[in-house]
Amino acid sequence: MATGIFEVSKGIFTNTIQPTISESLRILPDSLLYGTGILSLITYQTPMLFLFGTVALSFIASNFIGKTFQTFMPQDTPPARVTDRCLPGLYSLTPARITLFSELANTSGFPSMPMFVLSSVISYCISAVYQQADVLKELGPDYEAKLPTILFLSVILLIVLMTYLLANECNGFLIILASLAMGGIFGMVIATLIPIVFGQEATNILGVPLFLRRDSAGQPLYICAVRGPNSQ
Numbered sequence: 001m002a003t004g005i006f007e008v009s010k011g012i013f014t015n016t017i018q019p020t021i022s023e024s025l026r027i028l029p030d031s032l033l034y035g036t037g038i039l040s041l042i043t044y045q046t047p048m049l050f051l052f053g054t055v056a057l058s059f060i061a062s063n064f065i066g067k068t069f070q071t072f073m074p075q076d077t078p079p080a081r082v083t084d085r086c087l088p089g090l091y092s093l094t095p096a097r098i099t100l101f102s103e104l105a106n107t108s109g110f111p112s113m114p115m116f117v118l119s120s121v122i123s124y125c126i127s128a129v130y131q132q133a134d135v136l137k138e139l140g141p142d143y144e145a146k147l148p149t150i151l152f153l154s155v156i157l158l159i160v161l162m163t164y165l166l167a168n169e170c171n172g173f174l175i176i177l178a179s180l181a182m183g184g185i186f187g188m189v190i191a192t193l194i195p196i197v198f199g200q201e202a203t204n205i206l207g208v209p210l211f212l213r214r215d216s217a218g219q220p221l222y223i224c225a226v227r228g229p230n231s232q
Helices: 002-026 028-043 046-072 113-130 133-139 146-167 173-198
Strands: none
Touching: 002 028, 002 146, 028 046, 028 113, 046 113, 046 173, 113 133, 113 146, 113 173, 133 146, 146 173
16 A cells, blocks of 8 residues: 555656656746746736846856856857757747747857846845845834745755756756856845845735834834814
8 A cells, every 4th residue: 555655656756746846946037037027027026027138138147157158168069968858948839949039049058048137037036035134124023034034945946056057967066156156246236236226115925014214213204094073
């Protein structure tokens, strides 16, 4: 009985769960782009629009770094095995792939586009949430716990993607680590510049009420609704 349950569970994992996870990781760069783009249209919120812009910029930055690297350090052979599992984009009924950024294909192998894009987006989100750390603290422990939760889940997601890239020999370990670091720096810089130019609300991806600090002590200023003359 136990053996039968084990075999069924193994079959479900091998035939259903594992291929689903693998395909989700393969199309991750494109799905991030499509997902944030659709959410920015549906929610009609400025923070989601800037998040979508960050994803698009990370594609462009990855391509720019790759072309620069290939110019100064040309390679005669591909740095890693190129298989279907290493190629982003959606497959159509024909052998062609459907991806908005096929023309930005990074042929140098450095940086790893999936790792660079994901690292940029995660770094941007963490930086954006960290900018609201004082607000989350004032709102209570439930809100304050969001930042460490995001950090934990982000690390897990990065490890899963790194494992996928290494297992399929899409990139080398050092290239993946370098892409992780460069993407993290890129996302952090974008998250720092946007509030300076467009205001702090532009990176308020959690939608929390922002505090206006106007007193000399730096204490939050709460603005309450005006009550009517008959209110107690």
